[in-house]
Every structure is written in C-alpha cells, then in structure tokens.
Amino acid sequence: MWPMSCEELTYNQLGENIKARLGGQRVPLSVTVGLTDRCNLWCVHCFVHDPARDQELRARELTTEQWIDLFDRLAEAGCFWMTMTGGEILLRPDFADLYRHAKQRGFLLSLLTNGTLLTPELVALLAEWYPLVVEITLYGLTRETYEAVTGVAGAYDRCLRGVRMFLEARVPLRLKTIAMVPTRHEVRAMYQFAAELGVEFRHDGVLFQTFHGKDIRDLRLPPEELVALDFANPKAAPDLRRLDDRYRDLVEKAPHDFQEYLYTCGGGLRSFYVDPYGGMSLCQMTRPAVYDLVSGTVEEGWEVLGELRQRRVSKDFACLHCHLAGICQRCPAFSFLEHGDPETVVEYACAIARLRAQELGLVDSMAKELVVAGS
Amino acid sequence: MDDRLQRCYEKDPNVLFREVAGEQILVPVRKQAAEMAALYVLNETSAFVWNLLDGKHSLAEIRDCLVAEYEVTPETAESDLFELIERLEGLGVVRVVAHVM
Numbered sequence: 001m002w003p004m005s006c007e008e009l010t011y012n013q014l015g016e017n018i019k020a021r022l023g024g025q026r027v028p029l030s031v032t033v034g035l036t037d038r039c040n041l042w043c044v045h046c047f048v049h050d051p052a053r054d055q056e057l058r059a060r061e062l063t064t065e066q067w068i069d070l071f072d073r074l075a076e077a078g079c080f081w082m083t084m085t086g087g088e089i090l091l092r093p094d095f096a097d098l099y100r101h102a103k104q105r106g107f108l109l110s111l112l113t114n115g116t117l118l119t120p121e122l123v124a125l126l127a128e129w130y131p132l133v134v135e136i137t138l139y140g141l142t143r144e145t146y147e148a149v150t151g152v153a154g155a156y157d158r159c160l161r162g163v164r165m166f167l168e169a170r171v172p173l174r175l176k177t178i179a180m181v182p183t184r185h186e187v188r189a190m191y192q193f194a195a196e197l198g199v200e201f202r203h204d205g206v207l208f209q210t211f212h213g214k215d216i217r218d219l220r221l222p223p224e225e226l227v228a229l230d231f232a233n234p235k236a237a238p239d240l241r242r243l244d245d246r247y248r249d250l251v252e253k254a255p256h257d258f259q260e261y262l263y264t265c266g267g268g269l270r271s272f273y274v275d276p277y278g279g280m281s282l283c284q285m286t287r288p289a290v291y292d293l294v295s296g297t298v299e300e301g302w303e304v305l306g307e308l309r310q311r312r313v314s315k316d317f318a319c320l321h322c323h324l325a326g327i328c329q330r331c332p333a334f335s336f337l338e339h340g341d342p343e344t345v346v347e348y349a350c351a352i353a354r355l356r357a358q359e360l361g362l363v364d365s366m367a368k369e370l371v372v373a374g375s
Numbered sequence: 376m377d378d379r380l381q382r383c384y385e386k387d388p389n390v391l392f393r394e395v396a397g398e399q400i401l402v403p404v405r406k407q408a409a410e411m412a413a414l415y416v417l418n419e420t421s422a423f424v425w426n427l428l429d430g431k432h433s434l435a436e437i438r439d440c441l442v443a444e445y446e447v448t449p450e451t452a453e454s455d456l457f458e459l460i461e462r463l464e465g466l467g468v469v470r471v472v473a474h475v476m
C-alpha cells in the first residue's frame with residue numbers, strides 16, 4: 001500500500017501478470033466480436049462467406065445501439081481485450097461509432113480487416129484513438145493471386161492502398177497471409193515485402209473446413225510443405241524451437257491431464273466470442289452460439305460457457321493417449337468442422353504434428369514407443 | 376503550510392481507469408493524451424488518490440482522506456501524495472485546475 005505507486009507496464013507484461021495471478025480461475029477478459037459475417041471479398045477458402053449486400057442478414061445483425069449497450073456490459077463484466085473481426089468489419093457503416101465507443105470504454109482493441117474499405121477518415125480516427133494493432137490479411141502479393149483468391153477485381157490495389165495509409169498514419173499494423181495452394185508461391189516473398197515495410201508478418205496454414213458446406217481440403221498445402229514453411233520462417237522457427245522444451249515435456253508425459261476435458265483452450269476460460277447477432281460461444285469456430293446476449297447477461301452467458309467446459313472426453317476419444325496432443329492444432333471445433341464430431345481425429349492435423357515432432361527431434365529422442373493417434 | 380496542498384487536480388479525460396482481474400490500470404486511449412508507451416498499474420492507495428482527483432478535492436483534503444482511510448501519519452501521507460502527484464504530472468495525465476484558499 002505504501003508508498004503509493006504508479007508503475008509503467010507493457011501490454012504483454014500486464015497479460016503475464018494477470019495470467020500468473022489468475023491461475024486456473026475462469027475470468028472473461030478477452031472478447032472477440034464478429035461485427036458482421038458479411039464481406040466485400042469472396043475468398044475461395046473462407047469459412048464464413050456471407051454476401052456484403054445480403055439485406056436479410058444485415059437486418060438481423062445487432063444495431064449500433066445494441067452493440068454499444070453490449071460493449072458497456074462487457075466492460076462492466078471485466079473484459080479488457082477486444083478483437084473486432086468478421087466478415088469484414090469496415091462494411092458496417094457505423095464502424096467508426098462502434099470503435100470509438102469501445103475505445104472510450106477502455107478496451108485494448110485489435111482489428112482484423114482486409115483493409116480494402118479503408119477511408120482517410122477512418123485512418124485519422126485510428127491514428128488518434130489508436131488500437132493495439134490492426135491486422136490485415138494479404139491474400140496475395142500480386143494482383144493475379146490476390147484477385148484469384150478474393151474474386152474481386154480492384155481489391156488488390158485497394159488493399160495495398162489501405163496498408164500504405166495505415167503506415168503513413170503510424171497506426172500499429174501487422175500483416176499476415178494464409179499459406180494455401182493459391183498463395184503458396186508468394187508466401188516467402190510476402191515476408192520480404194513486409195520486412196521492407198518494417199511490418200511484422202506471419203502466415204497461417206492450417207485451413208479449417210467451412211460453415212457453409214464448401215469442402216476446402218484441396219486448398220490445403222501438403223503437410224510437408226506447410227511444416228517446411230513454418231520452420232523456414234525466420235521469426236516463427238526460433239519460437240517453434242524454443243517451444244521444444246515445453247513440447248518435450250508434453251510429449252513425455254502421457255496420458256495428459258488436459259485430455260480429461262474436451263475443451264483445453266482459452267475459450268470459456270479467459271476468452272469468448274460474440275457473433276453478429278449477439279450470440280455467445282467459446283470461440284468464432286464453434287457454432288451455433290449457446291447463449292443470447294441481447295436478452296441475457298454477460299455473467300449468465302459466461303456461466304453457460306463454464307458448463308460447456310466441464311464436458312469430459314469419452315473413453316474412446318482417439319487422441320486421449322496421443323503423445324503429440326500438446327503440439328497438435330486439432331481442437332473440438334476443428335474436428336467438428338472436419339467430421340461433424342468434436343472428438344474425431346483430424347488426419348491433416350495429425351500429419352502436421354508428426355512432422356513437427358520430427359523436425360524438433362522429439363520422435364527420435366524418445367526412449368519409449370510413441371502412442372500417436374491417427375497412425 | 377505547503378502551498379501545494381491547496382491545489383486541485385483533474386485527470387486527463389483520455390486516460391481511463393480500469394480494474395482488470397484485480398489490477399488497477401491507467402489506460403491512455405488517445406494520441407494527444409501524453410505519449411504514453413503503455414499502461415500504468417496503480418496500487419491500492421494510488422488508485423484511491425486517482426479516484427479523488429476530480430478537480431474539486433484539494434491535496435489537503437485528499438491527504439486527510441488517506442489518513443482517515445489508512446493507518447498512516449499525515450506527514451507520510453502528505454509526502455507520498457506529493458511524490459505521486461509529481462509522477463502523474465510528469466506523465467502528463469493530471470493537471471492543476473484550481474487553488475483553494
């Protein structure tokens with residue numbers, strides 16, 4: 001208590017402090033809001049895919065007042081981090097009002113956007129009321145690739161213009177791409193491009209199946225190619241290697257404690273998702289929503305998520321004794337989208353986990369036989 | 376009497392106070408709000424003071440509130456209060472708005 005103190009802290013340090021203080025306690029700290037599922041682009045791989053002009057969907061989305069009221073309630077419930085995503089957030093004509101209100105409630109904001117709808121007014125707003133970060137997905141480094149992925153002529157130039165506008169206004173910016181068949185030949189050049197701009201870059205590559213029934217498996221890179229790309233990434237590779245020790249630990253002790261429950265991620269523990277209609281769920285990839293925040297309260301919804309997290313895996317859950325579970329990207333949402341069941345093995349994820357383990361030398365270093373699901 | 380005790384301070388409206396998982400945090404939300412690199416964490420007593428910096432309470436009154444609320448001598452409360460105010464002023468997040476007689 002004495003003396004009175006006022007200590008400077010980075011955003012990361014705060015996160016670490018809070019994590020250490022909370023331990024396993026469930027607290028709703030981080031919310032992702034899907035402002036709309038509609039998008040002006042039409043990406044070949046996208047799990048969402050709702051047309052920008054769909055008036056029926058638009059009418060169902062929360063109104064400006066409803067979002068604002070919800071942001072107030074989320075702040076009161078203790079949420080501090082907020083990610084705005086979609087769909088495309090800049091399609092909402094009231095985006096500026098929603099954003100400003102969230103800032104005025106003290107949220108630390110991350111914005112996920114394709115950048116193509118950026119206006120000088122919005123850039124000015126974000127320069128003044130700065131976000132934690134804006135993250136733009138680059139769907140290609142050339143017009144051909146970008147527009148083959150997104151299906152919209154002219155979108156490439158608008159995206160790059162958006163990137164430049166953010167940089168000129170010194171809005172904290174990060175770029176990323178999705179490494180898949182149509183973009184694979186440009187990923188390495190994108191790292192170069194971002195480095196020249198002085199912007200952080202990363203690729204994601206583990207494509208989920210979609211909500212609308214389109215099968216995107218043929219867009220996935222072969223596991224060997226994806227893992228090679230992961231380890232070639234000069235920034236991510238050291239991280240992957242540093243994780244080595246943690247992985248080794250996870251690999252060596254089995255069956256894992258964390259295999260007891262179906263959900264082992266941050267969903268419903270620290271974070272959750274709100275869809276464009278006010279529905280609450282563990283994350284953006286778990287549908288349908290399990291609680292209606294328009295008629296209910298954040299606190300009650302959080303309890304519903306807590307009950308979901310109590311769900312245990314069944315005895316014949318294939319990944320139950322897998323030594324690679326700790327380095328595997330499979331999750332219940334991934335399984336559900338892949339096979340319609342939250343407990344099934346996702347062969348693609350297995351293959352990637354096995355290659356990662358090999359790359360890290362974990363498999364060879366193991367004295368005992370590995371139990372690996374899906375092999 | 377130290378002349379500083381008669382000052383009333385107000386907070387920069389672009390620096391918000393949030394309580395998150397038991398941490399009391401100052402969050403700058405806008406560019407012109409002092410070029411603050413990040414966040415500031417207050418302990419219980421400094422958060423107590425922060426909430427009284429409303430442009431109306433003088434530092435003398437805030438010192439008295441501290442003495443009433445916590446087990447502390449007026450001398451310690453006063454010198455600590457000056458130190459905190461100096462720090463907050465240095466960060467550009469509070470400013471003097473009035474002197475009471």
Ligand SMILES: C[S@@+](CC[C@H](N)C(=O)[O-])C[C@H]1O[C@@H](n2cnc3c(N)ncnc32)[C@H](O)[C@@H]1O
Pocket residue numbers: 039045046047048085086087088089112113114135136137177178204206207208209210216
């Ligand atoms: C759905 S978009 C929404 C935000 C914004 N419109 C954007 O373009 O980034 C968010 C991210 O999800 C990625 N994404 C879309 N479909 C995916 C899928 N089937 N599997 C994995 N990621 C996907 C996109 O490439 C994008 O980086």
